[in-house]
Amino acid sequence: MSSPLPASRTGRIGRPDGATIVYEITGSGPALLFAHGLGGNHLSWWQQLPVFARAHTCIAFSHRGFSPSTSPEGAPDPRDYAADAAALLDHLEIDRVVHVGQSMGGWTGVELALRHPERLAGLVLACTTGSLDFDRFDDPAIVAWRERAPRMVAEMDARGIHRATGEVFARTEPALHNLYGMIDRLNAGLDKEAVRRRIWEMRSRGPEDAARIACPVLCITGEDDAVIAPAGVRAVARHIPDATVVGIPATGHSVYFERADLFNAVLAEFLERIGWR
Structure with a gap:
């Protein structure tokens, strides 16, 4: 019989502009920041925390403006995300982490890696290149994906498939697909299109910035991703x-949710390789 999971505790920190960042911390050991x-919040990592909290300090937080965190009036500015994450680590008195960023969370991770390289023992970019603009990396496969992606998204929308997942997932795991949508709708009052525009405006970094990332990096991509080009990753x-x-x-934009067991195994292998255990 397996032992109970370590107890979790929830906390929040205030930021100078009035935003609050809500987090949940579980386990002990080398730290992972999720x-x-x-399309999510700190609940998105429910399939990762029970696995990794047995040997790691797992910190799952909601970005400012994403429930239950808050931001000042109006849509949050993603340019604040990395500073929020660094302030959270300071609050928890954690010097270094492996940052695990899904999609938008990759913006947080890349900016942390470039602004505060001493804080990262490793970086996981899950279906994301963050603020690194893959359109500046001169790959014809990205051009082909650009031509194909709008049709993929339109077909998914027409069939009621969340564009941040994939067709195979929606067909084979309808309950989990529904749960993904429920977590997404917790932020129904947030102007996500404004946030989307702002993160896309931040995609300004090119190869010279990618070359400055000093820590080991694990890039995971779903080959059916309609949001971030696998070729771009x-x-x-x-x-x-x-x-x-x-x-x-056969996986879309959310490998961590669609194929959690496989995602967890790949992440565990990376942590083992870099000695973060």
């Missing part, structure tokens, strides 16, 4: 000094 995407990774890319077939 940063969700546009590979193109960016080629310019990061210590990067590994893992592609997951």
Whole structure:
């Protein structure tokens, strides 16, 4: 019989502009910081925390403006995310972490890696290149994906498939697909289109910035991703000094949710390789 999970505690920190960042911390050991995407919040990592909290300090937080965190009036500015994450680590008196960022959470992770390299023992970019603009990395496969992606999204929307997941997931795991949508709708009052525009405006970094990322990086991509080009993930990774890319077939934009067991195994192998255990 397996033992109970370590107890969790929830906390919040205030930021100078009035925003609050809500977090949940579970377990002990080397720290992992989980940063969700546009369709989630700290609950998104429910399939990762029970696995990794047995040997790690797992910190799952909601970005400012994403329930139950708050932001000042109006849509949150993603340019504040990295500073919020650094302030959270300071509050918890944690010097270094492996940052695990899904989609929008990759913006937080890349900016942390470039602004505060001493804080990261590793960086996981899950279906994301963050503020690294893959369109600047000169790969014809990205152009082909750009031509194909709008049709993919339109077909998914027409069939009621969340564009941040995938067709196979929606068909084979309808209950989990519904749960993904429920977590997303917790932020129904947030102007996500404004946030989306702002994160896309932040995609200004090129190969020279990718080359400055000093920590080991794990890039995970779903091969059916209609939101972030799998070819773009590979193109960016080629310019990061210590990067590994893992592609997951028949999976969309949320490998961590759609194929949690496989995602967890890949992440565990990365943590083992870099000695973060």
